[in-house]
Amino acid sequence: MAGYDGREVNEHGADQIRRLVVVSNRLPVVLSKSAGGWRSEPGSGGLVTAIAPVLRNRGGLWIGWPGTAGREDLSGALDRATRDVGYSLVPVSLDKEEVDQYYRGFSNEIIWPLFHDLQTKCNFDPLYWDTYREVNRRFAEVTRDHTAPHDFIWVHDYHLMLTAQNLRALGTEARLGFFLHIPFPPLDIFVKLPWRREILRALLSYDLVGFQTLRDRRNFVQCLIALLPGTSVRGRGQVCQIESGERAIRSGAFPISIDSRQFESDSASHDVAESAWHIHENLPDRQIILGVDRMDYTKGITDRLRAFRRLLERHPEHRDEVTLVQVVVPSRRGIPGYESLKIEIEGLVGEINGQLTGPSGKVPIHYIYRALERTELLGYYRASEVALVTPLKDGMNLVAKEYCACSLEENGVLILSEFAGAAAELQRGALMVNPYDIAGVADALHKAVTMRPDERHRRMHQLRQSIKQHDIFWWVDSFLRASIERDLSSFPVVEDYVPGRRPAV
Numbered sequence: 423m424a425g426y427d428g429r430e431v432n433e434h435g436a437d438q439i440r441r442l443v444v445v446s447n448r449l450p451v452v453l454s455k456s457a458g459g460w461r462s463e464p465g466s467g468g469l470v471t472a473i474a475p476v477l478r479n480r481g482g483l484w485i486g487w488p489g490t491a492g493r494e495d496l497s498g499a500l501d502r503a504t505r506d507v508g509y510s511l512v513p514v515s516l517d518k519e520e521v522d523q524y525y526r527g528f529s530n531e532i533i534w535p536l537f538h539d540l541q542t543k544c545n546f547d548p549l550y551w552d553t554y555r556e557v558n559r560r561f562a563e564v565t566r567d568h569t570a571p572h573d574f575i576w577v578h579d580y581h582l583m584l585t586a587q588n589l590r591a592l593g594t595e596a597r598l599g600f601f602l603h604i605p606f607p608p609l610d611i612f613v614k615l616p617w618r619r620e621i622l623r624a625l626l627s628y629d630l631v632g633f634q635t636l637r638d639r640r641n642f643v644q645c646l647i648a649l650l651p652g653t654s655v656r657g658r659g660q661v662c663q664i665e666s667g668e669r670a671i672r673s674g675a676f677p678i679s680i681d682s683r684q685f686e687s688d689s690a691s692h693d694v695a696e697s698a699w700h701i702h703e704n705l706p707d708r709q710i711i712l713g714v715d716r717m718d719y720t721k722g723i724t725d726r727l728r729a730f731r732r733l734l735e736r737h738p739e740h741r742d743e744v745t746l747v748q749v750v751v752p753s754r755r756g757i758p759g760y761e762s763l764k765i766e767i768e769g770l771v772g773e774i775n776g777q778l779t780g781p782s783g784k785v786p787i788h789y790i791y792r793a794l795e796r797t798e799l800l801g802y803y804r805a806s807e808v809a810l811v812t813p814l815k816d817g818m819n820l821v822a823k824e825y826c827a828c829s830l831e832e833n834g835v836l837i838l839s840e841f842a843g844a845a846a847e848l849q850r851g852a853l854m855v856n857p858y859d860i861a862g863v864a865d866a867l868h869k870a871v872t873m874r875p876d877e878r879h880r881r882m883h884q885l886r887q888s889i890k891q892h893d894i895f896w897w898v899d900s901f902l903r904a905s906i907e908r909d910l911s912s913f914p915v916v917e918d919y920v921p922g923r924r925p926a927v
């Protein structure tokens with residue numbers, strides 16, 4: 423039987439679902455205004471790559487905000503984009519005030535920091551909640567108008583936690599799934615949310631609620647049990663059954679991944695090899711340590727810079743041997759906290775470079791503040807001897823997986839935060855670190871840059887095997903199967919990660 427990406431899956435494969443409808447905050451297209459009107463370019467990224475074939479093969483659709491505030495007529499551009507991508511794109515229009523309060527406000531000043539355990543950064547403005555509810559209702563109305571009872575509606579991420587509840591109120595009978603791309607916090611953090619019960623009840627309106635890791639699902643269950651008495655849970659594997667009041671739903675851990683074969687073949691291309699060669703040519707005789715992040719306070723960039731400084735202070739012999747290339751991609755401009763973070767990062771880079779640039783003129787940190795073209799990004803992945811991925815907390819972290827997929831010679835070293843969702847799957851091959859422990863990260867850096875080739879190879883081989891086995895197509899398929907399969911015991915036990923515990927190597 424054909425699987426979702428057209429490859430073979432078992433006979434219970436997810437293709438029992440007739441039509442897939444994806445709902446997310448943003449449509450998978452990038453719109454730009456030119457002299458001749460609106461132009462659109464297809465979005466990129468793993469999620470779009472994995473879901474697009476399913477949508478195309480089943481005449482599915484994607485519902486989302488096109489990314490432009492106001493009620494401009496985008497129908498021409500979206501019709502053209504629909505023809506290009508091969509499935510329908512349905513816009514949900516939002517005006518500027520709604521974008522400010524639902525997206526910038528509730529989603530990114532409340533849920534984003536709280537769910538990353540940073541409650542001191544939250545602005546619990548009640549106005550944000552009102553608009554969040556209103557916009558979730560609007561998403562539900564548009565979805566109701568474009569769907570039928572046999573569809574499977576798959577809603578993505580923290581912007582749309584209330585959409586199913588609204589859809590049910592509007593009479594939708596279709597099966598509803600939800601996937602949270604960011605972490606779900608533990609009870610003592612979640613409980614600070616003024617709308618904690620409303621959000622939990624709304625999530626129970628889905629038939630399947632998916633998380634990145636077992637830890638996130640455990641936190642969700644813990645919150646349900648504490649805040650909605652009478653909740654019970656059956657099953658401990660990848661997918662479990664939750665009963666709460668009138669509702670019986672499923673919940674699972676589905677670690678998102680990448681199209682690892684595509685990364686592998688793209689990184690083997692002539693253009694990427696040339697880009698990698700240029701990068702190393704300009705940094706001769708040096709090991710490159712790479713950081714790639716969206717500008718975000720959850721990514722641990724400042725602590726990482728301090729750990730790199732400590733490495734060079736403790737091991738002056740590395741000063742002429744290693745360079746940290748830190749790529750920061752501009753993100754969420756205008757949201758409080760992001761501008762000051764940029765100033766802090768840039769101040770620190772200047773300070774460290776000022777302190778540690780020696781007479782050779784070799785600058786310790788190369789700082790890049792812009793989005794790279796894909797070829798250049800892959801060039802950096804291939805050229806770098808070490809990837810330093812140290813978020814304070816992250817749903818998954820795809821950069822870690824992409825770096826490994828591009829390490830064709832299997833000689834790169836991954837240093838990974840214990841608090842990235844990816845820790846569960848990558849704990850055996852990576853050097854695991856506590857990103858708050860600056861001396862510990864400096865020690866891991868020393869270990870990485872002095873690691874023997876055979877150990878590098880053994881570790882990276884293990885990492886690549888695990889990423890190949892659980893790629894993005896596996897992720898889509900296992901999520902969709904979890905919503906229809908009768909026997910939950912057929913789902914494997916996914917790996918867990920307990921911070922502080924030493925993984926068996």
Ligand code: GDG
Binds near residue numbers: 468603792820822
């Ligand atoms: C959220 C969750 C979860 C980065 N720089 C450039 C560039 N990128 C691409 C990477 C990667 C993506 O952006 C970043 O993904 P991450 O997973 O690392 O982080 P978030 O953006 O915070 O994503 C996260 C994810 O959702 C998926 O569920 O893993 O935990 O926070 O794909 O390659 N791409 C290009 N140029 C760059 O400079 N072209």
